Amino acid sequence: MKRFFTAILAVMMIAMLGVPAFAAEAPETAETAEPVDTVESLTTVSEETETEETVVAPSPNLYPAEVVIKEENGALRLEKVYILRASDDPAGIDTADFERDGCTYTLLDILKNDLTESETKDHIEVLTKETDTKDLSKILPLFAPTLELSTEDGYAGVLTLDHTSITVEAAGYASSTRTVSATRTYPNLSDADVSLVPKTVEESGRTLTLSDVKWESAAANTVDGYELAIRYTATATYTGTATSSYATGYIATANYVGEITKSTSDTVIYTAVFAGEPKSGSADDEAGGIMDNLLPDTDEPAEDTGDGFQFNWKWLAIPIAGAIAAGGYFGYKYYLDKKRGYK
Numbered sequence: 001m002k003r004f005f006t007a008i009l010a011v012m013m014i015a016m017l018g019v020p021a022f023a024a025e026a027p028e029t030a031e032t033a034e035p036v037d038t039v040e041s042l043t044t045v046s047e048e049t050e051t052e053e054t055v056v057a058p059s060p061n062l063y064p065a066e067v068v069i070k071e072e073n074g075a076l077r078l079e080k081v082y083i084l085r086a087s088d089d090p091a092g093i094d095t096a097d098f099e100r101d102g103c104t105y106t107l108l109d110i111l112k113n114d115l116t117e118s119e120t121k122d123h124i125e126v127l128t129k130e131t132d133t134k135d136l137s138k139i140l141p142l143f144a145p146t147l148e149l150s151t152e153d154g155y156a157g158v159l160t161l162d163h164t165s166i167t168v169e170a171a172g173y174a175s176s177t178r179t180v181s182a183t184r185t186y187p188n189l190s191d192a193d194v195s196l197v198p199k200t201v202e203e204s205g206r207t208l209t210l211s212d213v214k215w216e217s218a219a220a221n222t223v224d225g226y227e228l229a230i231r232y233t234a235t236a237t238y239t240g241t242a243t244s245s246y247a248t249g250y251i252a253t254a255n256y257v258g259e260i261t262k263s264t265s266d267t268v269i270y271t272a273v274f275a276g277e278p279k280s281g282s283a284d285d286e287a288g289g290i291m292d293n294l295l296p297d298t299d300e301p302a303e304d305t306g307d308g309f310q311f312n313w314k315w316l317a318i319p320i321a322g323a324i325a326a327g328g329y330f331g332y333k334y335y336l337d338k339k340r341g342y343k
Contacts, residue, residue, distance in 0.1 A: 062092040064272075076276035078105050085266045086116050093272055105274035117265040125149055125159055125256045132249055134168045139252045147256040157260035165255035170247035180242045182208050186234040188218055197236045208238035 064080040071077065078100070082093055095107045129142045143161050150156045182203040189196050192215040199210045218231035 062088070062090075062094070069276075076103065077108075078274045078276055080272040080274070082270040082272070084268050084270060086114075086263075086268055087266075088268075090268075090270050093270060095272060098274075099279055100276075102279060103276040104279045105276045107272060108275050109273045111271040111273065113269040113271070115265055115267040115269065116263065118261050118263050120259050120261045121155070123149070123151075123155070123157070123159065123258065123260045127254055127256060129252045129254075130171065130249060131168075131252050134247075134250050136166065136168070139166065139168060142252060143254045149256075149260060151260065153262070155260040155262040157258055159256035159258035159260075162255045162257050165253075167253050168250050169253075171249035171251045172247070173245045174248050175243055175245045177241055177243050179239060180204075180206060180208070181211075181237060181239045184236045184238065186236065189232040189234055192232045192234070194234075197234050201238045203238070203240070206240050206242055208240040210236055211239045212237040 062082055062084070065083045066081040068079045068081070069077070070079075080094075082090075084090065090110070090112075093110065095110070097104060097106050099105070125147060127143065127147065129139070131139055131142065133139070140163070143166070145161055147159045147161070148156075149159055180203065182201060184198070184201055186197055194213055197210060197213050201208050201210075214235040216233045216235070218233045
């Protein structure tokens with residue numbers, strides 16, 4: 001029995017000799033420690049917290065069509081594939097870090113694959129303008145030098161005015177009626193008889209009708225002291241109507257010529273590539289955390305013993321644990337020896 005307790009005591013002494021002395025130099029004087037105004041410090045921190053602005057990242061408004069996870073040369077990669085139109089803004093792609101399946105992913109690159117295609121053809125667009133004149137010098141300003149065109153089948157482009165193609169024609173016609181007249185003189189008539197005067201005449205392609213006759217004596221004889229007319233001159237007036245037509249307005253026509261283009265493919269593919277790393281708290285980190293808990297925390301302030309040294313009491317756990325382990329070993333060995341009959 002004495003051998004057992006002697007062995008335990010020896011083990012404890014050896015373990016105590018192995019304990020290192022951890023101490024820190026005491027401050028030179030008590031005056032070197034500056035007092036801290038706790039209330040003022042808390043107030044300052046509170047004010048800084050209130051004035052600090054929180055920056056909120058914009059929420060993405062685009063969503064991937066496909067997500068691919070793969071490994072390249074031992075590195076984990078996650079790719080988000082976005083299928084957009086050429087008019088879409090790629091700024092809506094989410095590039096922020098994120099966690100997934102125990103890994104933290106960080107953006108490496110954004111790849112762009114432009115798949116847009118187009119067709120081009122020659123085109124003539126006819127444009128018309130209404131006007132009240134057929135003077136080309138006044139019609140020309142009605143047409144702009146260029147014309148932006150978008151067709152129903154998807155073509156678009158800018159065409160140029162062809163000045164030589166401008167033509168003008170009447171938009172419509174109306175008619176008007178007026179009275180026309182003509183005068184005829186018929187001399188040397190035998191009698192002042194209207195039957196001797198033609199009833200109609202032709203004037204400028206129109207037929208006019210007799211409307212009035214004036215008579216004058218052309219020759220006379222004297223009988224019993226009186227002059228008797230023996231010849232007459234007739235002045236006949238003929239009247240009629242004339243109808244004419246006129247343009248009520250004009251239409252000017254011009255051609256715009258050029259090339260127009262149609263997009264046959266409007267697709268642009270963006271691929272956001274992220275690198276993956278195991279996040280904190282995985283199995284390896286948990287094992288390391290257990291070992292950290294078993295060892296003393298040297299960052300904690302040591303207790304001041306009053307003689308200029310500061311001692312961390314956690315270091316006593318090492319010799320105590322060693323002594324308990326050694327005592328258990330030798331105690332069990334002594335029990336076995338006694339049970340077998342050894343002294």
